[in-house]
Amino acid sequence: MDTPTIEYYNQNAPNLAETYGIVGGAWHNRLNHALRRAETVLDIGCGTGRDLAHVLMSGKDAYGADPSAPMLEEAANHLSSMGLDATGRLFQTGLPEPAGLPLTEFDAIVACASLMHLPSQDLATSLKSIHSLLKTGGVFLLLTPASRPQIDAGTRRDPTQRLFTELSREVLEPLLGETGFAIESTIAMPDGLGRAGYTWLSIQCLKK
Numbered sequence: 106m107d108t109p110t111i112e113y114y115n116q117n118a119p120n121l122a123e124t125y126g127i128v129g130g131a132w133h134n135r136l137n138h139a140l141r142r143a144e145t146v147l148d149i150g151c152g153t154g155r156d157l158a159h160v161l162m163s164g165k166d167a168y169g170a171d172p173s174a175p176m177l178e179e180a181a182n183h184l185s186s187m188g189l190d191a192t193g194r195l196f197q198t199g200l201p202e203p204a205g206l207p208l209t210e211f212d213a214i215v216a217c218a219s220l221m222h223l224p225s226q227d228l229a230t231s232l233k234s235i236h237s238l239l240k241t242g243g244v245f246l247l248l249t250p251a252s253r254p255q256i257d258a259g260t261r262r263d264p265t266q267r268l269f270t271e272l273s274r275e276v277l278e279p280l281l282g283e284t285g286f287a288i289e290s291t292i293a294m295p296d297g298l299g300r301a302g303y304t305w306l307s308i309q310c311l312k313k
């Protein structure tokens with residue numbers, strides 16, 4: 106876990122709830138399709154709960170995990186504003202080794218814009234954790250930056266000091282394969298916030 110990154114989210118949670126809340130569209134279409142057969146879902150790095158609420162609204166048994174308590178507080182507020190009960194659904198934990206989750210195995214795990222905050226040395230352990238938290242045949246759907254302005258080439262940090270580890274298709278696909286996932290689809294996605302210079306990569310895979 107990267108401390109300056111978590112500190113940024115701790116300090117900015119209320120503003121981010123508003124900013125991130127508008128993402129939907131193409132991302133939610135992809136999410137809906139990936140989760141169509143899932144009943145139990147974990148959103149790892151759930152932040153302010155936009156996707157968790159979306160998945161709960163579709164009737165699934167969904168849970169969110171995030172290391173930032175203020176982000177989880179915003180998630181609880183968001184769920185409640187949608188008429189959803191957040192009790193027992195939000196967990197302050199994160200990768201590489203999430204602890205204290207309510208189920209030992211899920212049908213699907215989603216990581217939307219959270220894996221890039223892992224220090225590169227935590228990536229393999231994090232993918233193993235995700236793999237072991239999935240049922241065989243379970244779906245893992247991720248979204249991570251493909252291009253993003255203002256990342257320092259040396260430190261991999263942006264001006265807010267958040268860490269943005271480079272997770273290209275060339276890095277992720279072989280690592281997912283070695284971890285025991287079969288890739289189902291890899292696609293480029295537009296920025297959900299409409300920002301120029303930001304593009305995203307989404308990989309959907311299955312636990313073999």
Ligand SMILES: C[S@@+](CC[C@H](N)C(=O)[O-])C[C@H]1O[C@@H](n2cnc3c(N)ncnc32)[C@H](O)[C@@H]1O
Binds near residue numbers: 172217
């Ligand atoms: C850009 S936000 C995305 C939040 C949410 N998934 C969304 O799409 O709106 C990144 C989130 O990743 C979380 N995060 C950072 N490091 C993490 C880690 N090691 N494990 C899990 N989540 C982490 C942050 O606290 C933050 O809530």
